[in-house]
Amino acid sequence: MVNLIPSLVSAIALTFVLSIGSLPALADDLLLYEPFEKGAKSRSVKLAAELEEQFYRRGVRFQDAELQAILDRVAQRVVPTVSDSYINWRVYMIRHPSPRLFSLADGQIYVHTGLLARLENEAQLAAAIAHEAHHVAAHHRIKEEIDGRNKDLIKGGLTMLISNSDGFDYEGMAQGLTDLSFFAEVEFETDAAAVALLARAGYPPAAAIDALNNMRSDSKMTLAQRKDAFDTSGGFIGVDDRELASLRENPAAALSENSEAYDTNASLVERAGRLQRTVGELPNLAVDPGIVESRPLQLRRVIEMTIDDYIRLNEPATALRLVDSMIADQPDAFLFSAKGDAHLALGPRPSIGNATRDFKFEFKLGPDTYKEETAALLQSEGGAEWLARNLQSAEEAYHAAMELDASFARSYRGLGNLHFEQEDYRPAGRNYIKYLKLETDKMERTFVIERLQFIKAELSKQKEEDQ
Amino acid sequence: MIDFMWKISKFAALAALLLSGQSAFAGACIWGECSEMTNEFRDGTLRPKTIALLPARTSMTEDGVFEKNNKVAETAELEDKLGKYLEAQMTDRGYEVRRLGFDEIAGDQKLSELLNAANDRYDEEYTTIVAFKVNDVKNRRYTTEEAGRRLASYLGVDAVAFPRLQILGSSSTSKFLQVVGGSDDKAGGIWMEFALVHARTGDVEAFFGGVSKSSSSSFGGITLKKINKKGDKYMKSIAKTATKEMPKVDETVKLVKVDEDARELVLHDEVSEEDVLEDLEGLLDEG
Numbered sequence: 001m002v003n004l005i006p007s008l009v010s011a012i013a014l015t016f017v018l019s020i021g022s023l024p025a026l027a028d029d030l031l032l033y034e035p036f037e038k039g040a041k042s043r044s045v046k047l048a049a050e051l052e053e054q055f056y057r058r059g060v061r062f063q064d065a066e067l068q069a070i071l072d073r074v075a076q077r078v079v080p081t082v083s084d085s086y087i088n089w090r091v092y093m094i095r096h097p098s099p100r101l102f103s104l105a106d107g108q109i110y111v112h113t114g115l116l117a118r119l120e121n122e123a124q125l126a127a128a129i130a131h132e133a134h135h136v137a138a139h140h141r142i143k144e145e146i147d148g149r150n151k152d153l154i155k156g157g158l159t160m161l162i163s164n165s166d167g168f169d170y171e172g173m174a175q176g177l178t179d180l181s182f183f184a185e186v187e188f189e190t191d192a193a194a195v196a197l198l199a200r201a202g203y204p205p206a207a208a209i210d211a212l213n214n215m216r217s218d219s220k221m222t223l224a225q226r227k228d229a230f231d232t233s234g235g236f237i238g239v240d241d242r243e244l245a246s247l248r249e250n251p252a253a254a255l256s257e258n259s260e261a262y263d264t265n266a267s268l269v270e271r272a273g274r275l276q277r278t279v280g281e282l283p284n285l286a287v288d289p290g291i292v293e294s295r296p297l298q299l300r301r302v303i304e305m306t307i308d309d310y311i312r313l314n315e316p317a318t319a320l321r322l323v324d325s326m327i328a329d330q331p332d333a334f335l336f337s338a339k340g341d342a343h344l345a346l347g348p349r350p351s352i353g354n355a356t357r358d359f360k361f362e363f364k365l366g367p368d369t370y371k372e373e374t375a376a377l378l379q380s381e382g383g384a385e386w387l388a389r390n391l392q393s394a395e396e397a398y399h400a401a402m403e404l405d406a407s408f409a410r411s412y413r414g415l416g417n418l419h420f421e422q423e424d425y426r427p428a429g430r431n432y433i434k435y436l437k438l439e440t441d442k443m444e445r446t447f448v449i450e451r452l453q454f455i456k457a458e459l460s461k462q463k464e465e466d467q
Numbered sequence: 468m469i470d471f472m473w474k475i476s477k478f479a480a481l482a483a484l485l486l487s488g489q490s491a492f493a494g495a496c497i498w499g500e501c502s503e504m505t506n507e508f509r510d511g512t513l514r515p516k517t518i519a520l521l522p523a524r525t526s527m528t529e530d531g532v533f534e535k536n537n538k539v540a541e542t543a544e545l546e547d548k549l550g551k552y553l554e555a556q557m558t559d560r561g562y563e564v565r566r567l568g569f570d571e572i573a574g575d576q577k578l579s580e581l582l583n584a585a586n587d588r589y590d591e592e593y594t595t596i597v598a599f600k601v602n603d604v605k606n607r608r609y610t611t612e613e614a615g616r617r618l619a620s621y622l623g624v625d626a627v628a629f630p631r632l633q634i635l636g637s638s639s640t641s642k643f644l645q646v647v648g649g650s651d652d653k654a655g656g657i658w659m660e661f662a663l664v665h666a667r668t669g670d671v672e673a674f675f676g677g678v679s680k681s682s683s684s685s686f687g688g689i690t691l692k693k694i695n696k697k698g699d700k701y702m703k704s705i706a707k708t709a710t711k712e713m714p715k716v717d718e719t720v721k722l723v724k725v726d727e728d729a730r731e732l733v734l735h736d737e738v739s740e741e742d743v744l745e746d747l748e749g750l751l752d753e754g
Contacts, residue, residue: 050539057543057569058522059579095583312584312614314591369595369608429751433744443620445740447613453743459750 030134030193031200035083039105039142045086048104055092055110062095062113067302070122071111071129078126078201079133087136091129097309097318099215103132105141116299117306117322118214123198123207130197131208134190144186191275195282205279212272307338314370316345333408336401340414343394344421347374348383351390394418409438413448420451429455501660502712503604504673511717513665513672515625519618520554520566522546523630523659524586529691530637530655538691542632543569545698549632549659552706557628561716565624581618588614589629589662592671596662601674604662609671611664619666626672630661636691655689659705677708 039045055061071091079089087107097114104110109132111125119125135141191212195205303326310319320342327335343351368376377383395418401411416431432448432455439445507513523546527538554564572579592609603609619627635655660676679701694701 047539054539054543057573059569059572059575059582062580063576095580309584313587369592369610371610372608426751429747433748433751436744443617446620447616449740449743452747456743456747456750459753463750463753 030189031080031196033080033082033137036139036142037084039084039139040086042105042142042145044105044141044145048106048108051104052108060094062093064093064301067093067116074122074126075109075129078130078197078203080137080197082137089133095305095309097306097313097315101128101132103136105136105139107136109133109136113302114306114309115215117303119211120214121207123203124211124214126201126203127194127198127208127211130194131190134193134197138193140186140190187271188274191271192278195275195278199282205282209272209275209279212275304334304338311338311341311345314345316342317349317351320346320351331404333401333405333411336397336404337408337411337414340394340397340401340411340418343390343397344414344418346390348377348387350386351393391418391422407438409435412438416448416451425455425458500675500677500708500711501601502673502675503601505605505607505670508663508672509714513668514714514717515562515663515665516716516718517563517565517624518557518626518628518663519622519624520550520557520564520628521582521586521630522567522569522572523549523632525632525634527634530635541695545634545702546632548699548702549630549706552703553628553630553661553710556706556710556713560713561718565622578621581621585611585614585618585627586629588612589664593631596674601676604671604674607670609662610669611671612669614669615664616666616669619664624666626663626665628661628663630659633658634691634694636689636694638691657694657701657705659709661709675709675713677705679705679708
């Protein structure tokens with residue numbers, strides 16, 4: 001995918017004639033950032049400083065000098081100038097496969113590695129950063145805090161007067177209204193401002209639409225994870241408002257539900273539609289083709305990391321989706337090998353859509369583990385069929401990887417795992433031995449040696465029994 | 468009978484927590500201490516000698532009159548105290564403890580990646596454990612798979628301890644209103660649990676937890692101010708409570724084959740790579 005970036009970006013860039021035009025009045029207004037000195041003493045700014053220290057101390061930040069240089073360069077170009085003493089721009093990375101980013105009130109912007117893995121070019125990265133930069137420059141978080149506090153006072157007064165005598169959840173209702181009204185309006189405004197910031201920095205404004213569309217290829221996040229993500233920062237792009245509302249209406253039900261969100265994120269769809277209109281209304285703007293055409297991101301490592309993170313976090317369907325989108329543009333041994341791993345991890349789950357289990361009434365507190373869910377799905381209608389299909393797809397993918405690069409160790413380990421899971425120990429052992437001849441990492445070798453130790457014991461036992 | 472009464476008590480406490488809307492803060496242990504371990508941990512087969520003690524993942528919330536505020540900076544000091552007392556408790560039982568500090572983590576990119584991966588994987592299991600399924604630890608229900616094993620291997624230890632600390636306290640104003648009857652009573656307390664994940668299995672082999680200063684009624688919960696002021700005392704107390712049932716290190720037992728029928732549990736004495744590969748290719752070709 002990354003290799004096609006220049007041509008994609010060229011197509012975008014060609015839609016903008018290189019003539020100097022001014023931004024529409026609306027956009028100009030949006031970029032007039034008044035100082036808000038009251039914010040210096042806000043809880044949001046205090047919390048931001050504390051989080052920055054804690055994120056650093058706990059090793060939450062992901063470090064990569066090459067990527068950091070790109071982020072810094074793009075941020076420097078796209079963030080607005082502000083006069084607030086407490087805003088100091090810096091961009092950090094967090095290793096997480098979901099396509100998100102968020103900002104804190106004092107100018108910190110955190111980009112997930114999963115977002116970097118999905119962005120197709122520098123202009124889209126600029127769009128994402130511009131969006132968060134506007135949240136910061138317009139003091140959204142701080143204003144939300146003050147606005148929320150005022151509403152809390154009214155809500156608190158109501159609650160104390162009525163004392164929930166009719167059992168109605170005023171608190172929950174007021175909280176939901178506070179957050180959701182803020183969220184929807186502000187996100188639309190911020191999208192428009194990001195377009196203006198992009199244009200001012202010489203990036204094609206249409207990149208903002210592409211960035212939003214890429215974020216729609218969301219991870220299989222549970223609502224619980226979405227809620228946590230939202231609560232941490234409040235500034236995430238991509239939280240589905242309807243899901244958030246349902247979460248607040250009935251947290252117990254929503255939190256126990258696993259939902260796949262592929263292309264169903266209504267708020268992102270609506271926002272992309274609105275942006276399309278905004279960009280369409282812009283006059284022809286100056287775009288520096290050098291910026292967008294010549295520097296595809298050096299993101300290969302992040303893409304591989306994101307795919308592996310999804311598999312590790314038991315979200316193989318999302319990993320597969322990402323792999324397939326990459327393979328279409330740039331087939332190689334890693335991607336085919338990862339495709340095999342994703343199919344293997346899917347087991348009895350369908351590779352598309354939601355897995356369903358046979359209904360069986362049982363009283364349960366809390367979710368099953370992934371292993372238990374796998375066992376239950378295997379007993380469900382279609383489970384065995386999906387397992388067979390996934391195993392076959394995995395085997396095909398590993399062989400495709402070997403054809404592309406016979407010295408890529410991971411393919412042999414994957415094929416070994418596939419046979420091992422089926423208790424087919426001889427082919428498993430042969431593939432593991434091939435893997436060991438290619439792999440030098442001691443830790444990784446240890447896991448395979450343990451499996452070979454087991455295989456040896458099993459085969460010796462079989463031999464004794466045969467004799 | 469006592470066991471039955473204990474279950475009733477646990478259920479009553481659970482109900483009180485749920486009704487007071489604090490279920491998110493309720494850990495696996497309702498009150499007092501709780502501990503569960505696999506048979507192999509109990510009999511010493513999979514009991515570690517060296518343990519890496521990770522910094523606790525903490526949530527600390529102040530329950531105000533109208534809103535809840537998450538605290539960040541205040542957690543670090545309590546985590547440090549908790550780590551110190553957990554280390555002391557484990558050391559007293561004969562374990563060799565390597566307590567990981569924030570500086571060490573922040574200064575080692577590989578370590579922070581492995582640690583975050585293992586923590587994230589453990590948290591997936593933890594959501595099930597805290598849904599009051601702590602008993603299933605003894606059935607080896609929970610695993611961090613290779614993520615936990617990689618971290619343990621990198622640190623060169625037999626097991627990794629994953630502590631989780633949850634603190635909920637009222638604000639001073641809220642507490643005052645609760646006392647004078649201007650507000651409903653609010654729950655509060657300190658919950659702490661840690662799992663021990665063995666390097667050889669990646670499974671949660673043991674789980675220990677404790678509750679301190681828990682309250683769900685009677686003039687409100689404890690204030691966060693008090694928790695911070697007496698943090699040292701509370702952390703010492705909760706570390707002691709949680710490790711009450713933790714057995715001493717067992718120097719005599721070696722890792723041996725445990726169970727031939729359960730593949731995940733077939734463990735052998737460590738042998739060299741050469742020993743494993745010797746004659747293996749011949750065996751593979753015989754089929």
